[in-house]
Every structure is written in structure tokens, then in C-alpha cells.
Amino acid sequence: MTAAATAQLAFDGSGIDGSLFTSVTDFARDTKWLNTPLEVWTNLGLGVFAVLMVMGWWSARRRGTQAMTVALAAPVAVVTAFACAEVVKKIIGEVRPCRSMPHAYFVDACPAPSDYAFPSGHSTVAAATVAALFLLDRRLSAIAAVFAVVEGFTRVYVGAHYPHDVLGSVLLALPIAYLASLALRRWATPLVAALSRGALRPLLTAEPAVATQAAR
Numbered sequence: 001m002t003a004a005a006t007a008q009l010a011f012d013g014s015g016i017d018g019s020l021f022t023s024v025t026d027f028a029r030d031t032k033w034l035n036t037p038l039e040v041w042t043n044l045g046l047g048v049f050a051v052l053m054v055m056g057w058w059s060a061r062r063r064g065t066q067a068m069t070v071a072l073a074a075p076v077a078v079v080t081a082f083a084c085a086e087v088v089k090k091i092i093g094e095v096r097p098c099r100s101m102p103h104a105y106f107v108d109a110c111p112a113p114s115d116y117a118f119p120s121g122h123s124t125v126a127a128a129t130v131a132a133l134f135l136l137d138r139r140l141s142a143i144a145a146v147f148a149v150v151e152g153f154t155r156v157y158v159g160a161h162y163p164h165d166v167l168g169s170v171l172l173a174l175p176i177a178y179l180a181s182l183a184l185r186r187w188a189t190p191l192v193a194a195l196s197r198g199a200l201r202p203l204l205t206a207e208p209a210v211a212t213q214a215a216r
Contacts, residue, residue: 011093013118014100017163021097022104024156024163029105035158039107042154046122048147049078049129056136066185067136069192073184074132077177081128084176085119085169094118097159106159119169120161126151127170128177135181 014021028035053074060071094117098110126148133141152166 011095011118012100013094013162013164014097018097018101021156021162022101024153025105025159028107028157028159035107038154039158042108042122042151042158042160045147045151045154046125049126049144052129052133052140052144052147053078056133056140059137059140065193065196066189068196069189070136070181070185072192073181073188074129074136076184077132077180078125078128080180081131081173081176082121082124085121085124085172088119088172089116089121092116092118094165097162104159108158108160111160117161118165119172120152120155120165121169122155123148123152123161123166123169124173127173131174131177132181134178135185 028038053071056074057068057071060067095113096111096115096117097104098106098108099113126144130141130144130148133144148170152170155161155166156163
């Protein structure tokens with residue numbers, strides 16, 4: 001099947017909130033001085049969520065086995081949510097705005113026709129991080145939420161997604177990542193406790209080994 005045929009068969013989401021999309025992209029056209037910074041941020045900004053998860057892991061080393069389990073579960077929960085989003089993306093098959101609304105203003109380059117729009121993968125990662133950190137550290141989760149809002153806005157600003165793509169990713173990622181973290185906290189805590197007594201101990205706890213031996 002040709003790329004053109006693939007694009008024709010894909011779902012056109014412009015009828016949902018195309019006017020809101022063009023309002024944001026018109027704003028992008030009127031703020032061209034922001035185009036490059038936000039285009040860079042929309043991709044590299046995902047690193048912020050990785051940093052927040054690392055911060056959560058570092059803090060968990062001083063908070064016990066259960067906290068460490070949740071910290072280790074965070075990236076697993078994010079990957080799980082992202083994988084689910086990719087499945088939904090293939091099922092829905094929503095064509096990108098650059099193909100449905102080619103006359104709008106776009107900062108980002110138009111991806112391949114088979115790279116569908118709904119839900120937003122970037123926003124899925126952002127929202128999943130918020131949920132995954134919620135059980136570990138509410139402050140880090142709140143910080144992640146602020147950056148998630150920025151990430152979602154930039155996805156529309158650069159023209160990569162409709163607003164409903166971003167909203168859909170949030171509605172999908174939050175429960176999946178939260179439930180994945182909750183399940184792993186319950187099922188994996190004994191495993192993390194066992195690993196904490198072995199060679200991985202320095203990565204899993206800040207408690208000195210001497211103190212543990214003395215306690216025994």
C-alpha cells in the first residue's frame with residue numbers, strides 16, 4: 001500500500017478540535033522567536049521526566065524497600081503506558097494534522113503517513129511520569145505535572161498533535177501508569193528486598209552494610 005493510500009485510510013481528527021489547533025498554531029506563527037526554543041524543548045524536554053525519576057530513585061535509597069520498589073517501578077510504568085498508547089495509535093490510525101490541515105502553520109516537520117497522531121507519545125510519557133511518581137513523592141509528581149502541561153502545549157504549538165491527542169494521552173497514561181506502579185509495589189517489594197542484601201545493595205539503599213550486620 002502506498003503512503004498516499006495509507007494517509008487516505010487514516011482517521012481525520014481535524015473535525016474534533018481543528019479550530020483550537022489552528023488557534024495555537026496561529027499563535028506559533030505570530031511568535032516565531034519561540035519556534036526554535038519550543039521545537040527543541042518538545043523533544044529534549046522529555047529528559048526532564050527521566051531526571052525526575054532518577055531523583056525519585058536517589059531519594060528512595062533513604063526511605064526503605066517499598067519506596068525503592070516504587071522508584072524502580074516508575075520507568076516500567078511509563079514504558080507500559082507508552083506501549084499501550086502505541087497500540088491505541090495503530091488501532092485509531094488518526095492522520096497527523098500536517099496532512100489533514102496542510103495550510104496551517106507548522107513548526108515541526110511532517111512525519112511519515114504511518115506515524116499516527118492519537119494519542120501523543122510525548123504527552124503519554126509526561127503524564128505517565130506524573131502518575132508513576134505520585135506513589136513515591138508528591139512533590140516530584142507535582143513538578144512533573146507542570147512540565148507535562150508544558151510538554152502537551154508544545155506538541156500542539158509545533159503542529160505535531162491536535163489538543164485532543166494530548167488530552168487522550170493523559171486520560172490513557174494516568175490510570176495505566178498508576179495501576180502499574182501500584183501492582184509492582186505489591187508484587188516486587190520482596191524481590192527488591194532480596195536484591196538489597198546482595199551486590200546491588202549500594203544502588204538500592206543508603207543504609208550502611210555495617211549497620212545491617214550489627215543489627216543481625
